[in-house]
Amino acid sequence: MNNQLDNRDEEGMIASILAGDTQLYHELIRPYERSVYMMALTYMKNEADAEDIAQEAFLKAFRNLASFRAEAKFSTWLISITLNEARSRLRQKSAVRMESIDEPVEEGGSVSPAMLRDWKEIPSETVERGEVRQLLQDAVTSLPEIYRGVFILRDIQELSVNETAEALQISISSVKVRLHRARMMLQKQLAPQLRQVAPKSKRRWMPWS
Structure with missing residues:
Protein backbone atom coordinates (compact mmCIF):
# COMPACT_ATOMS: atom_id res chain seq x y z
CA MET A 1 0.00 0.00 0.00
CA ASN A 2 1.63 3.18 -1.16
CA ASN A 3 0.90 6.82 -0.35
CA GLN A 4 -0.03 6.03 3.20
CA LEU A 5 -0.43 8.74 5.78
CA ASP A 6 2.18 9.13 8.44
CA ASN A 7 1.29 7.00 11.48
CA ARG A 8 1.20 10.08 13.68
CA ASP A 9 -1.17 11.81 11.28
CA GLU A 10 -3.41 8.74 11.27
CA GLU A 11 -3.45 8.59 15.06
CA GLY A 12 -4.47 12.23 15.21
CA MET A 13 -7.18 11.76 12.60
CA ILE A 14 -8.55 8.69 14.37
CA ALA A 15 -8.67 10.57 17.67
CA SER A 16 -10.53 13.45 15.99
CA ILE A 17 -12.99 11.07 14.32
CA LEU A 18 -13.71 9.34 17.61
CA ALA A 19 -14.20 12.77 19.17
CA GLY A 20 -16.95 13.53 16.67
CA ASP A 21 -15.30 14.86 13.51
CA THR A 22 -16.58 12.00 11.39
CA GLN A 23 -15.98 13.82 8.09
CA LEU A 24 -12.27 13.14 8.56
CA TYR A 25 -12.90 9.45 8.00
CA HIS A 26 -12.98 10.00 4.24
CA GLU A 27 -9.48 11.44 4.40
CA LEU A 28 -8.29 8.58 6.60
CA ILE A 29 -9.36 5.86 4.19
CA ARG A 30 -8.64 7.69 0.93
CA PRO A 31 -5.07 6.28 0.54
CA TYR A 32 -6.41 2.74 0.87
CA GLU A 33 -9.53 2.83 -1.28
CA ARG A 34 -7.96 1.31 -4.40
CA SER A 35 -5.95 -1.28 -2.47
CA VAL A 36 -9.00 -2.47 -0.57
CA TYR A 37 -11.05 -2.65 -3.76
CA MET A 38 -8.33 -4.59 -5.60
CA MET A 39 -8.02 -7.00 -2.69
CA ALA A 40 -11.76 -7.61 -2.77
CA LEU A 41 -11.79 -7.97 -6.56
CA THR A 42 -9.10 -10.64 -6.46
CA TYR A 43 -11.26 -12.67 -4.11
CA MET A 44 -14.68 -12.07 -5.64
CA LYS A 45 -13.78 -11.99 -9.38
CA ASN A 46 -16.74 -9.66 -9.84
CA GLU A 47 -16.59 -5.86 -9.82
CA ALA A 48 -20.00 -5.35 -8.25
CA ASP A 49 -19.26 -7.81 -5.44
CA ALA A 50 -15.83 -6.27 -4.94
CA GLU A 51 -17.36 -2.82 -4.58
CA ASP A 52 -19.82 -4.19 -2.02
CA ILE A 53 -17.01 -5.86 -0.07
CA ALA A 54 -14.89 -2.71 -0.08
CA GLN A 55 -17.83 -0.56 1.03
CA GLU A 56 -18.73 -2.96 3.82
CA ALA A 57 -15.10 -3.15 4.96
CA PHE A 58 -14.89 0.63 5.25
CA LEU A 59 -18.22 0.75 7.10
CA LYS A 60 -17.14 -1.94 9.55
CA ALA A 61 -13.84 -0.19 10.11
CA PHE A 62 -15.72 3.02 10.91
CA ARG A 63 -18.16 1.31 13.27
CA ASN A 64 -15.32 -0.43 15.09
CA LEU A 65 -12.78 2.38 14.99
CA ALA A 66 -12.84 2.69 18.77
CA SER A 67 -11.50 -0.87 19.03
CA PHE A 68 -8.52 -0.16 16.78
CA ARG A 69 -5.26 -0.70 18.66
CA ALA A 70 -2.88 2.20 18.03
CA GLU A 71 0.19 -0.03 18.18
CA ALA A 72 -0.97 -1.73 14.98
CA LYS A 73 -1.00 -0.12 11.54
CA PHE A 74 -4.39 1.11 10.40
CA SER A 75 -3.75 -0.29 6.91
CA THR A 76 -3.06 -3.78 8.31
CA TRP A 77 -6.21 -3.66 10.42
CA LEU A 78 -8.24 -2.50 7.42
CA ILE A 79 -6.87 -5.33 5.27
CA SER A 80 -7.84 -7.85 7.95
CA ILE A 81 -11.41 -6.56 7.88
CA THR A 82 -11.49 -6.73 4.08
CA LEU A 83 -10.19 -10.30 4.03
CA ASN A 84 -12.69 -11.43 6.63
CA GLU A 85 -15.56 -9.79 4.74
CA ALA A 86 -14.49 -11.39 1.45
CA ARG A 87 -14.20 -14.83 3.05
CA SER A 88 -17.59 -14.43 4.69
CA ARG A 89 -19.20 -13.37 1.42
CA LEU A 90 -17.68 -16.32 -0.44
CA ARG A 91 -18.98 -18.74 2.15
CA GLN A 92 -22.44 -17.20 1.93
CA LYS A 93 -22.50 -17.38 -1.84
CA SER A 94 -20.93 -20.86 -1.87
CA ALA A 95 -19.26 -19.66 -5.04
CA VAL A 96 -16.04 -21.54 -4.45
CA ARG A 97 -14.78 -24.30 -2.21
CA MET A 98 -13.07 -22.53 0.65
CA GLU A 99 -9.99 -24.08 2.20
CA SER A 100 -9.62 -23.70 5.94
CA ILE A 101 -7.22 -20.97 7.02
CA ASP A 102 -6.19 -23.41 9.72
CA GLU A 103 -5.04 -26.02 7.20
CA PRO A 104 -1.68 -27.34 8.40
CA VAL A 105 1.30 -25.94 6.55
CA GLU A 106 4.60 -27.75 6.61
CA GLU A 107 6.92 -25.33 8.33
CA GLY A 108 9.94 -27.56 8.64
CA GLY A 109 12.66 -28.29 6.13
CA SER A 110 14.46 -26.02 3.75
CA VAL A 111 12.57 -23.90 1.26
CA SER A 112 14.35 -23.30 -2.00
CA PRO A 113 13.78 -19.92 -3.70
CA ALA A 114 10.89 -19.93 -6.12
CA MET A 115 11.85 -19.48 -9.74
CA LEU A 116 9.16 -16.85 -10.05
CA ARG A 117 10.65 -14.56 -7.43
CA ASP A 118 8.43 -11.63 -8.20
Missing part, protein backbone atom coordinates in the same frame (compact mmCIF):
# COMPACT_ATOMS: atom_id res chain seq x y z
CA TRP A 119 5.53 -11.28 -10.62
CA LYS A 120 6.74 -7.73 -11.29
CA GLU A 121 9.79 -9.19 -13.08
CA ILE A 122 7.56 -9.64 -16.12
CA PRO A 123 8.36 -6.76 -18.52
CA SER A 124 6.06 -3.77 -18.04
CA GLU A 125 5.26 -3.56 -21.75
CA THR A 126 4.05 -7.17 -21.58
CA VAL A 127 1.96 -6.66 -18.45
CA GLU A 128 0.33 -3.61 -20.02
CA ARG A 129 -1.27 -5.83 -22.64
CA GLY A 130 -4.84 -6.56 -21.65
CA GLU A 131 -4.61 -10.28 -22.37
CA VAL A 132 -1.60 -10.63 -20.06
CA ARG A 133 -3.26 -8.63 -17.28
CA GLN A 134 -6.22 -10.99 -17.53
CA LEU A 135 -3.95 -14.04 -17.42
CA LEU A 136 -2.27 -12.73 -14.28
CA GLN A 137 -5.55 -11.88 -12.59
CA ASP A 138 -7.07 -15.26 -13.45
CA ALA A 139 -3.97 -17.06 -12.19
CA VAL A 140 -3.98 -15.22 -8.87
CA THR A 141 -7.71 -15.76 -8.31
CA SER A 142 -7.26 -19.47 -9.03
CA LEU A 143 -4.79 -19.89 -6.17
CA PRO A 144 -6.11 -21.74 -3.11
CA GLU A 145 -7.29 -19.18 -0.58
CA ILE A 146 -4.52 -19.75 1.96
CA TYR A 147 -1.88 -19.00 -0.67
CA ARG A 148 -3.78 -16.29 -2.51
CA GLY A 149 -4.06 -14.05 0.55
CA VAL A 150 -0.34 -14.18 1.29
CA PHE A 151 0.58 -13.54 -2.35
CA ILE A 152 -1.74 -10.55 -2.63
CA LEU A 153 -0.49 -8.95 0.57
CA ARG A 154 3.22 -9.54 -0.07
CA ASP A 155 3.66 -9.24 -3.84
CA ILE A 156 0.77 -6.98 -4.83
CA GLN A 157 -0.05 -4.89 -1.77
CA GLU A 158 3.67 -4.98 -0.80
CA LEU A 159 3.10 -5.44 2.91
CA SER A 160 6.06 -6.62 4.95
CA VAL A 161 6.32 -10.20 6.21
CA ASN A 162 5.37 -9.05 9.71
CA GLU A 163 2.40 -7.01 8.48
CA THR A 164 1.18 -9.93 6.37
CA ALA A 165 1.44 -12.31 9.31
CA GLU A 166 -0.48 -9.86 11.47
CA ALA A 167 -3.21 -9.29 8.88
CA LEU A 168 -3.73 -13.01 8.29
CA GLN A 169 -3.12 -13.97 11.92
CA ILE A 170 -0.55 -16.61 11.00
CA SER A 171 3.12 -17.07 11.83
CA ILE A 172 5.95 -15.41 9.93
CA SER A 173 7.25 -18.81 8.85
CA SER A 174 3.82 -19.65 7.42
CA VAL A 175 3.88 -16.42 5.42
CA LYS A 176 7.23 -17.37 3.89
CA VAL A 177 6.23 -20.93 3.07
CA ARG A 178 2.85 -19.97 1.62
CA LEU A 179 4.35 -17.18 -0.49
CA HIS A 180 6.92 -19.59 -1.90
CA ARG A 181 4.21 -22.09 -2.79
CA ALA A 182 2.00 -19.42 -4.32
CA ARG A 183 4.85 -18.25 -6.56
CA MET A 184 5.61 -21.81 -7.65
CA MET A 185 1.95 -22.43 -8.48
CA LEU A 186 1.80 -19.24 -10.52
CA GLN A 187 5.02 -20.10 -12.29
CA LYS A 188 3.68 -23.51 -13.29
CA GLN A 189 0.41 -22.04 -14.56
CA LEU A 190 1.71 -18.89 -16.23
CA ALA A 191 4.98 -20.01 -17.82
CA PRO A 192 3.49 -21.74 -20.90
CA GLN A 193 0.81 -19.08 -21.36
CA LEU A 194 3.21 -16.14 -21.13
CA ARG A 195 5.62 -17.77 -23.56
CA GLN A 196 2.86 -17.59 -26.12
CA VAL A 197 1.93 -13.94 -25.60
CA ALA A 198 5.26 -12.37 -24.58
CA PRO A 199 7.49 -11.09 -27.40
CA LYS A 200 10.32 -13.53 -28.10
CA SER A 201 12.84 -10.70 -27.84
CA LYS A 202 11.78 -10.12 -24.25
CA ARG A 203 11.84 -13.71 -23.06
CA ARG A 204 15.31 -13.34 -21.63
CA TRP A 205 13.67 -11.27 -18.86
CA MET A 206 11.26 -14.01 -17.91
CA PRO A 207 12.45 -15.66 -14.66
CA TRP A 208 11.47 -19.13 -15.89
CA SER A 209 13.13 -18.89 -19.31
Whole structure:
Protein backbone atom coordinates (compact mmCIF):
# COMPACT_ATOMS: atom_id res chain seq x y z
CA MET A 1 0.00 0.00 0.00
CA ASN A 2 1.63 3.18 -1.16
CA ASN A 3 0.90 6.82 -0.35
CA GLN A 4 -0.03 6.03 3.20
CA LEU A 5 -0.43 8.74 5.78
CA ASP A 6 2.18 9.13 8.44
CA ASN A 7 1.29 7.00 11.48
CA ARG A 8 1.20 10.08 13.68
CA ASP A 9 -1.17 11.81 11.28
CA GLU A 10 -3.41 8.74 11.27
CA GLU A 11 -3.45 8.59 15.06
CA GLY A 12 -4.47 12.23 15.21
CA MET A 13 -7.18 11.76 12.60
CA ILE A 14 -8.55 8.69 14.37
CA ALA A 15 -8.67 10.57 17.67
CA SER A 16 -10.53 13.45 15.99
CA ILE A 17 -12.99 11.07 14.32
CA LEU A 18 -13.71 9.34 17.61
CA ALA A 19 -14.20 12.77 19.17
CA GLY A 20 -16.95 13.53 16.67
CA ASP A 21 -15.30 14.86 13.51
CA THR A 22 -16.58 12.00 11.39
CA GLN A 23 -15.98 13.82 8.09
CA LEU A 24 -12.27 13.14 8.56
CA TYR A 25 -12.90 9.45 8.00
CA HIS A 26 -12.98 10.00 4.24
CA GLU A 27 -9.48 11.44 4.40
CA LEU A 28 -8.29 8.58 6.60
CA ILE A 29 -9.36 5.86 4.19
CA ARG A 30 -8.64 7.69 0.93
CA PRO A 31 -5.07 6.28 0.54
CA TYR A 32 -6.41 2.74 0.87
CA GLU A 33 -9.53 2.83 -1.28
CA ARG A 34 -7.96 1.31 -4.40
CA SER A 35 -5.95 -1.28 -2.47
CA VAL A 36 -9.00 -2.47 -0.57
CA TYR A 37 -11.05 -2.65 -3.76
CA MET A 38 -8.33 -4.59 -5.60
CA MET A 39 -8.02 -7.00 -2.69
CA ALA A 40 -11.76 -7.61 -2.77
CA LEU A 41 -11.79 -7.97 -6.56
CA THR A 42 -9.10 -10.64 -6.46
CA TYR A 43 -11.26 -12.67 -4.11
CA MET A 44 -14.68 -12.07 -5.64
CA LYS A 45 -13.78 -11.99 -9.38
CA ASN A 46 -16.74 -9.66 -9.84
CA GLU A 47 -16.59 -5.86 -9.82
CA ALA A 48 -20.00 -5.35 -8.25
CA ASP A 49 -19.26 -7.81 -5.44
CA ALA A 50 -15.83 -6.27 -4.94
CA GLU A 51 -17.36 -2.82 -4.58
CA ASP A 52 -19.82 -4.19 -2.02
CA ILE A 53 -17.01 -5.86 -0.07
CA ALA A 54 -14.89 -2.71 -0.08
CA GLN A 55 -17.83 -0.56 1.03
CA GLU A 56 -18.73 -2.96 3.82
CA ALA A 57 -15.10 -3.15 4.96
CA PHE A 58 -14.89 0.63 5.25
CA LEU A 59 -18.22 0.75 7.10
CA LYS A 60 -17.14 -1.94 9.55
CA ALA A 61 -13.84 -0.19 10.11
CA PHE A 62 -15.72 3.02 10.91
CA ARG A 63 -18.16 1.31 13.27
CA ASN A 64 -15.32 -0.43 15.09
CA LEU A 65 -12.78 2.38 14.99
CA ALA A 66 -12.84 2.69 18.77
CA SER A 67 -11.50 -0.87 19.03
CA PHE A 68 -8.52 -0.16 16.78
CA ARG A 69 -5.26 -0.70 18.66
CA ALA A 70 -2.88 2.20 18.03
CA GLU A 71 0.19 -0.03 18.18
CA ALA A 72 -0.97 -1.73 14.98
CA LYS A 73 -1.00 -0.12 11.54
CA PHE A 74 -4.39 1.11 10.40
CA SER A 75 -3.75 -0.29 6.91
CA THR A 76 -3.06 -3.78 8.31
CA TRP A 77 -6.21 -3.66 10.42
CA LEU A 78 -8.24 -2.50 7.42
CA ILE A 79 -6.87 -5.33 5.27
CA SER A 80 -7.84 -7.85 7.95
CA ILE A 81 -11.41 -6.56 7.88
CA THR A 82 -11.49 -6.73 4.08
CA LEU A 83 -10.19 -10.30 4.03
CA ASN A 84 -12.69 -11.43 6.63
CA GLU A 85 -15.56 -9.79 4.74
CA ALA A 86 -14.49 -11.39 1.45
CA ARG A 87 -14.20 -14.83 3.05
CA SER A 88 -17.59 -14.43 4.69
CA ARG A 89 -19.20 -13.37 1.42
CA LEU A 90 -17.68 -16.32 -0.44
CA ARG A 91 -18.98 -18.74 2.15
CA GLN A 92 -22.44 -17.20 1.93
CA LYS A 93 -22.50 -17.38 -1.84
CA SER A 94 -20.93 -20.86 -1.87
CA ALA A 95 -19.26 -19.66 -5.04
CA VAL A 96 -16.04 -21.54 -4.45
CA ARG A 97 -14.78 -24.30 -2.21
CA MET A 98 -13.07 -22.53 0.65
CA GLU A 99 -9.99 -24.08 2.20
CA SER A 100 -9.62 -23.70 5.94
CA ILE A 101 -7.22 -20.97 7.02
CA ASP A 102 -6.19 -23.41 9.72
CA GLU A 103 -5.04 -26.02 7.20
CA PRO A 104 -1.68 -27.34 8.40
CA VAL A 105 1.30 -25.94 6.55
CA GLU A 106 4.60 -27.75 6.61
CA GLU A 107 6.92 -25.33 8.33
CA GLY A 108 9.94 -27.56 8.64
CA GLY A 109 12.66 -28.29 6.13
CA SER A 110 14.46 -26.02 3.75
CA VAL A 111 12.57 -23.90 1.26
CA SER A 112 14.35 -23.30 -2.00
CA PRO A 113 13.78 -19.92 -3.70
CA ALA A 114 10.89 -19.93 -6.12
CA MET A 115 11.85 -19.48 -9.74
CA LEU A 116 9.16 -16.85 -10.05
CA ARG A 117 10.65 -14.56 -7.43
CA ASP A 118 8.43 -11.63 -8.20
CA TRP A 119 5.53 -11.28 -10.62
CA LYS A 120 6.74 -7.73 -11.29
CA GLU A 121 9.79 -9.19 -13.08
CA ILE A 122 7.56 -9.64 -16.12
CA PRO A 123 8.36 -6.76 -18.52
CA SER A 124 6.06 -3.77 -18.04
CA GLU A 125 5.26 -3.56 -21.75
CA THR A 126 4.05 -7.17 -21.58
CA VAL A 127 1.96 -6.66 -18.45
CA GLU A 128 0.33 -3.61 -20.02
CA ARG A 129 -1.27 -5.83 -22.64
CA GLY A 130 -4.84 -6.56 -21.65
CA GLU A 131 -4.61 -10.28 -22.37
CA VAL A 132 -1.60 -10.63 -20.06
CA ARG A 133 -3.26 -8.63 -17.28
CA GLN A 134 -6.22 -10.99 -17.53
CA LEU A 135 -3.95 -14.04 -17.42
CA LEU A 136 -2.27 -12.73 -14.28
CA GLN A 137 -5.55 -11.88 -12.59
CA ASP A 138 -7.07 -15.26 -13.45
CA ALA A 139 -3.97 -17.06 -12.19
CA VAL A 140 -3.98 -15.22 -8.87
CA THR A 141 -7.71 -15.76 -8.31
CA SER A 142 -7.26 -19.47 -9.03
CA LEU A 143 -4.79 -19.89 -6.17
CA PRO A 144 -6.11 -21.74 -3.11
CA GLU A 145 -7.29 -19.18 -0.58
CA ILE A 146 -4.52 -19.75 1.96
CA TYR A 147 -1.88 -19.00 -0.67
CA ARG A 148 -3.78 -16.29 -2.51
CA GLY A 149 -4.06 -14.05 0.55
CA VAL A 150 -0.34 -14.18 1.29
CA PHE A 151 0.58 -13.54 -2.35
CA ILE A 152 -1.74 -10.55 -2.63
CA LEU A 153 -0.49 -8.95 0.57
CA ARG A 154 3.22 -9.54 -0.07
CA ASP A 155 3.66 -9.24 -3.84
CA ILE A 156 0.77 -6.98 -4.83
CA GLN A 157 -0.05 -4.89 -1.77
CA GLU A 158 3.67 -4.98 -0.80
CA LEU A 159 3.10 -5.44 2.91
CA SER A 160 6.06 -6.62 4.95
CA VAL A 161 6.32 -10.20 6.21
CA ASN A 162 5.37 -9.05 9.71
CA GLU A 163 2.40 -7.01 8.48
CA THR A 164 1.18 -9.93 6.37
CA ALA A 165 1.44 -12.31 9.31
CA GLU A 166 -0.48 -9.86 11.47
CA ALA A 167 -3.21 -9.29 8.88
CA LEU A 168 -3.73 -13.01 8.29
CA GLN A 169 -3.12 -13.97 11.92
CA ILE A 170 -0.55 -16.61 11.00
CA SER A 171 3.12 -17.07 11.83
CA ILE A 172 5.95 -15.41 9.93
CA SER A 173 7.25 -18.81 8.85
CA SER A 174 3.82 -19.65 7.42
CA VAL A 175 3.88 -16.42 5.42
CA LYS A 176 7.23 -17.37 3.89
CA VAL A 177 6.23 -20.93 3.07
CA ARG A 178 2.85 -19.97 1.62
CA LEU A 179 4.35 -17.18 -0.49
CA HIS A 180 6.92 -19.59 -1.90
CA ARG A 181 4.21 -22.09 -2.79
CA ALA A 182 2.00 -19.42 -4.32
CA ARG A 183 4.85 -18.25 -6.56
CA MET A 184 5.61 -21.81 -7.65
CA MET A 185 1.95 -22.43 -8.48
CA LEU A 186 1.80 -19.24 -10.52
CA GLN A 187 5.02 -20.10 -12.29
CA LYS A 188 3.68 -23.51 -13.29
CA GLN A 189 0.41 -22.04 -14.56
CA LEU A 190 1.71 -18.89 -16.23
CA ALA A 191 4.98 -20.01 -17.82
CA PRO A 192 3.49 -21.74 -20.90
CA GLN A 193 0.81 -19.08 -21.36
CA LEU A 194 3.21 -16.14 -21.13
CA ARG A 195 5.62 -17.77 -23.56
CA GLN A 196 2.86 -17.59 -26.12
CA VAL A 197 1.93 -13.94 -25.60
CA ALA A 198 5.26 -12.37 -24.58
CA PRO A 199 7.49 -11.09 -27.40
CA LYS A 200 10.32 -13.53 -28.10
CA SER A 201 12.84 -10.70 -27.84
CA LYS A 202 11.78 -10.12 -24.25
CA ARG A 203 11.84 -13.71 -23.06
CA ARG A 204 15.31 -13.34 -21.63
CA TRP A 205 13.67 -11.27 -18.86
CA MET A 206 11.26 -14.01 -17.91
CA PRO A 207 12.45 -15.66 -14.66
CA TRP A 208 11.47 -19.13 -15.89
CA SER A 209 13.13 -18.89 -19.31
